[in-house]
Each structure stands twice: as structure tokens, then as C-alpha cells.
Amino acid sequence: MSQLGATITNEGIRFAARSSSASKLWVSIFDKQGNRELDRQELQPEGEGVHALFVAGLAAGTRYGFRADGDYAPERGFWFDPDKLLVDPYALEVDRPYAYDGRLAARRGEGADTAPLMPKAIAGASPKPLPVLPPLFRPGGLIYEVPVRAFTMLHPDIPEKQRGTIAALAHPVIVEHLKRLGVGAVELMPVTASIDERHLPPLGLRNAWGYNPVTFMALDPRLAPGGLAELRQTVAMLREAGIGTILDLVFNHTGESDRLGPTLSLRGLDNRAYYRHAADGGLANDTGTGNTVACDHPVVQEMVLDTLRHFVGHAGVDGFRFDLAPVLGRVEGVFDPDAPLLKAIRNDPVLGDRALIAEPWDIGRDGYQLGNFPPPFLEWNDKYRDDVRRFWRGDAGMVGTLATRLAGSSDVFGRAGQRTGRSVNFIAAHDGMTLADIVAYEHKHNDANGEQNRDGHSENLSWNNGIEGTTSDAAVAKARFDDHCALLATLFASRGTIMLTAGDEFGRTQKGNNNAYAQDNGITWLDWAGRDRALEGYAVLLATLRRAVPALSDTHFLTGKAADASDIPDVAWLTETGAPFGEADWNDPSRHRLVMLLGDTGGGRLAVMVNGDRRQCVFTLPAREGFEWRQAIETQAIGSARPLPGRSVNFMIERRAGTARAGKGA
Numbered sequence: 001m002s003q004l005g006a007t008i009t010n011e012g013i014r015f016a017a018r019s020s021s022a023s024k025l026w027v028s029i030f031d032k033q034g035n036r037e038l039d040r041q042e043l044q045p046e047g048e049g050v051h052a053l054f055v056a057g058l059a060a061g062t063r064y065g066f067r068a069d070g071d072y073a074p075e076r077g078f079w080f081d082p083d084k085l086l087v088d089p090y091a092l093e094v095d096r097p098y099a100y101d102g103r104l105a106a107r108r109g110e111g112a113d114t115a116p117l118m119p120k121a122i123a124g125a126s127p128k129p130l131p132v133l134p135p136l137f138r139p140g141g142l143i144y145e146v147p148v149r150a151f152t153m154l155h156p157d158i159p160e161k162q163r164g165t166i167a168a169l170a171h172p173v174i175v176e177h178l179k180r181l182g183v184g185a186v187e188l189m190p191v192t193a194s195i196d197e198r199h200l201p202p203l204g205l206r207n208a209w210g211y212n213p214v215t216f217m218a219l220d221p222r223l224a225p226g227g228l229a230e231l232r233q234t235v236a237m238l239r240e241a242g243i244g245t246i247l248d249l250v251f252n253h254t255g256e257s258d259r260l261g262p263t264l265s266l267r268g269l270d271n272r273a274y275y276r277h278a279a280d281g282g283l284a285n286d287t288g289t290g291n292t293v294a295c296d297h298p299v300v301q302e303m304v305l306d307t308l309r310h311f312v313g314h315a316g317v318d319g320f321r322f323d324l325a326p327v328l329g330r331v332e333g334v335f336d337p338d339a340p341l342l343k344a345i346r347n348d349p350v351l352g353d354r355a356l357i358a359e360p361w362d363i364g365r366d367g368y369q370l371g372n373f374p375p376p377f378l379e380w381n382d383k384y385r386d387d388v389r390r391f392w393r394g395d396a397g398m399v400g401t402l403a404t405r406l407a408g409s410s411d412v413f414g415r416a417g418q419r420t421g422r423s424v425n426f427i428a429a430h431d432g433m434t435l436a437d438i439v440a441y442e443h444k445h446n447d448a449n450g451e452q453n454r455d456g457h458s459e460n461l462s463w464n465n466g467i468e469g470t471t472s473d474a475a476v477a478k479a480r481f482d483d484h485c486a487l488l489a490t491l492f493a494s495r496g497t498i499m500l501t502a503g504d505e506f507g508r509t510q511k512g513n514n515n516a517y518a519q520d521n522g523i524t525w526l527d528w529a530g531r532d533r534a535l536e537g538y539a540v541l542l543a544t545l546r547r548a549v550p551a552l553s554d555t556h557f558l559t560g561k562a563a564d565a566s567d568i569p570d571v572a573w574l575t576e577t578g579a580p581f582g583e584a585d586w587n588d589p590s591r592h593r594l595v596m597l598l599g600d601t602g603g604g605r606l607a608v609m610v611n612g613d614r615r616q617c618v619f620t621l622p623a624r625e626g627f628e629w630r631q632a633i634e635t636q637a638i639g640s641a642r643p644l645p646g647r648s649v650n651f652m653i654e655r656r657a658g659t660a661r662a663g664k665g666a
Helices: 149-150 172-180 229-241 266-274 296-315 325-328 340-345 384-393 401-408 474-492 533-546
Strands: 005-008 012-018 024-030 037-042 044-047 050-056 064-067 142-146 185-188 244-249 319-322 355-358 379-380 423-425 496-500 569-576 593-598 606-611 627-631 648-656
Touching: 012 266, 024 050, 037 050, 037 384, 064 266, 142 648, 172 319, 229 244, 229 296, 244 296, 244 355, 266 296, 296 340, 325 340, 384 401, 384 474, 474 496, 474 533, 474 648
Parallel strands: 142 185, 142 496, 185 244, 244 319, 319 355, 355 379, 379 423, 423 496
Antiparallel strands: 005 012, 012 050, 024 037, 024 064, 044 050, 569 593, 593 606, 606 648, 627 648
């Protein structure tokens, strides 16, 4: 870990910050409540941009902040203003949440001291490092995306004071739910300290997702009132249950936003070093948020690596998901899969074996980089998301594409001879419509966001089954339930890593809002009391089947060839009659049915029968001497010679004739 920040000794505290262009830096010391400035002392240059000072007599728990002076010329990238209290970029804890106030964005000389408006960093010794254990999560497992606050705010079995916190994730009722779903790792949406976008407070809204960070290491006090110890303990308790923890981190931008945004930390310390700038001197905006972190700058790379090592070494996390990850690989604005930061993460002795997941797009030039991150990075696969939605919406000519997605998307990840997929398969995520809303809303309904429904994607590849939104029509409700089951079954039948957003297993809805980032209320809070138990039960059965059939979670691409001496191919693609798919079948735009017949699954084959047509159909599976086809999920009463209802997925498993039937699942 870098010696920047506050380093505690028996005699006092050493404060250090880095700025390549400030003329002076100070540390401000505050009282125990963080309200009154007790002292202000100038840091001394130590070379390479580091300014530091040892202050005797201070101890752990000291509240502090930095101030910096120098040129003030925003048009040239200089924002120095001693009236702006700056939070230490290396702070491990802050004493209160960030709160947007217009005075934080005042120009130099036009605003008062911002110390009363700002959180204070709390000096504290890092806990004893944990032994670095191998991550529990492995590619091919189930990732469960969790918005920490929304997840438990309405859970009746969670103590009221604990709801909405990281600690609630370790409650026995939550752990049991995760285990029933076969969760390999929870992926926590951002839990570090963040600030609301400036347009939200006047609307009475607040950021519910956390993708607007200020400090990268300090946890948000609203989510982790117990600080790092709370995260550390929760990670340990989940690990005891066999569940890993992945942190969703944002290194692509900060809440300091554009030239009209607040000065909170990096901007006031060394704006030109920490942020990328356009040729005209203005802030680059490859993120759509107003600024872009300069991940090709050595100072930023060091800070990112220190942050990742901190969460592995002191919290024991399994890995990380990187928001708008092409920013981490941009060198002078151009994405490079061998960029220094991406290479450093892969080769780091602490980080190299962690789960590393890229959101492979930003809005900058050539920002769409799906399939271009180097192994071992896994990547969110929006092609999978969109193609599965298109198939179940009923679009023509999608059967071949669906097969490719079920098989691991080799068209995307099989380049340069790669034999292992890196797809994170998902149909719905925090951003966009929920799984239930995909089948109930044809259009977005974002009026609650205060932007006249202009925000969010207009094309969601969704359908409403005849009625937009809430309905009492039993037939429509049944059609939506069936579609939801089909989407879940498709996800759990897909080869490689899969991701399910919390609540999609039991029908969470955002009432058609596909950009609910500003809805810290009942729109995003999971309705545990009203959850669809039948849907949840089906998801549990799918999870049981997936665990029982390793071929589903295998990340190697399917080849259609035998993997051993059995002469059974690892996959065969069949029509509903049991005949192999031919060229005409793949190219038939009206075809909405297929069978994915997976090879030896530990005694027999598994048939995934997909009927995307609205008409029922008899599916016939190829017989093999000494074997018989059985239901793979006990609630399914459809045999291989009985009609499979329209818009459904069925699983049949091959077992030796005369062997005992499994109790549940496979």
C-alpha cells in the first residue's frame, strides 16, 4: 500500500498527498465531531509530487482533510482553491455521507469555506491483513447482482436497524436464500462513498445505485455504518456458506462531474493528473458523466491497484466488476487491451487470480469492446442479453443466434483460437428493465425520474403480452409468468457464467422504469412479502439442475465432437422431430424451436427443449439402448412424447433404464 494518506504511528500521524502542480498543500485537523477546524498545517514537498508532514500527538480517529493552492484557471485544467476542503483520495473511512450543495461548485473567491459541507476523513490503522485465500467464485458459476440498500430495505425478517446495509447480507435468512439459488458470488453494486448528481436534490431524489463515487477506498457510511469491519465480517460469513463476494467498482469517473461540478477531492488536488482532457483543455467525457479518470497516468494506476489490493487484503473479496471498463484500458484516449493498468491487474500477485469482470463499453470513441479484453477478464455480454430477448419476443430468424448464445458465444469470445468462453450471460441487470418488466412493458415508464421520460433506453426489446403494465387479466398474467419462466430457464441452460439480478427470481418490478438509478424508494426496494413464490420455486429447481449437470456451467466452447471415447458429441442441435439441424433449419426465419442435446452429463445426456413458438408441439428425442428419458425437473409433467406448450423450455435427462429416479432436480 502506498504511503499516501494518513499513516498512524505511536507518536502521531504522517499525512501525505500527491500533486504535481499545486504550490502549497495543507492538512486541516478537526474536532471529534468533524465540525470545527482545530489546526491547519502546511505539508512539505518530498519529491515526485508528494507533500507530507508528520503531526505529533494525533491518534487513530482524527478527522482531517486536505487543502491545496495554486493556479485557478479551469479552462486550462487548474482548480486550486484553499477554501475547498478536499477529502483524501486514500481515505479508508469518512465520517458522513457526501451531500450535494451548490456551494461546493462555487468559483474561487465566490464561495465560503466548504469544510462545513464536506465529510472528513477518519485516520485509522488498517486491520491486520487477511490470509489471501483462493477465490471461491470460478467462471461458470452464478453471479447474483445485489443493490445493497434496496435488497433488504423491506425484508421483514431483517432487524430494522440493519436493513439496507452490508451486514444484512450475512443474515441467516439471506444466506439461506442465496444457497437455495446456488449463488457462486454476490456482486455488490457500488458500496464506496458517492454523491448525488446535482440535478437530483431539487427533484427530491437521490442516487440509489452508487455509480457516482468520490473516494475509491472509503465505504459509504449509509451502507456500511460499521465501516470496513462490517464488509470484512460479511465477506467472511458468506465465505463460510460457500459464497464469494465481488465488488462492483467505478474507476472511470467521479462525482466531481463536468466544469460545473463540485470540487471534492481529485479535482482540487491535481485535476490535470487525475482526469483526461480534450485537445481544447476541457474535460474528456468518455463516460457521459462529465469527466473521465486518466487511467493511463501512473499516479492513477497506483491508486487503482492500491484500492484493489486493499479490498482483497483487508476484506477478503473474491474479485471485481469494473464499470465502463474500456476507460481502464485507454491510453491517450485509445483503448488498448494490453494497456499498462489492465496488464498490471492481471499480473499482480494479489489480484491476478481474482474474478475480474469488465463492462466492455463506454461512450467514447471505439468504446464498444465486447470480446476484446484479455483473458482472464470475463465480460458482460450484451449480445447475449439482446439476442435472448429478441428470440423470446418472437423476432424472425433468431434460432441460430440463440444456439450460439446458449453455447457460450464463441463468435465473440472464440477469436484468436480461444477455446474457453469469457461471457457473463445475463438477460436483465440493474440498468434497464427487470426480468418481470421485460414481459409486461413494451415501453419505458421513467416519469418518476423527473426528465419527462427522456432518460433511459427507448428500445428495450421487450413486450407486454397484450396489455401495458399492471393487469387483472388472468390470461395475460399467465402468459407473463410463462415467459418469465422461459427467460429464467434459458439463462440457467446457458453455458458459462450466468448473472441474475437480485429479485428477478421472484418477479421484482420497477413498474416499467428502465433507469431507476434515482429511485431510492419502493420502485427499487425489493418486495419480499409480495414475491412470487411459484416463480422463485422454479428458479430454485433450475439452480439445482444446473449444479447437478456440470456441462451447463462448463466454460469451454461446444464443438459438436466427442470429448472422449464414448463417441457422444458434446452437443447436438436437433429439431423437434429429433433430426439433426440442417442448413435450411438454421436459415428458416420462421423457426422458433430447437433442442440442445448435451453429451455425457454423468451417466446420460441432457436435452434442453426450446419451444419459442406460441403453438404446442410434440418433441421427440433420440433413443439410446439401455437408457430412458426422464424429467430433469420434477415439476415438469411433459415427457418426450407429449406436447410441449408454446413459449416454454423443458429439460429431459437420460438415465440408464431401471435406475432409481432422483428426488429433486436432476
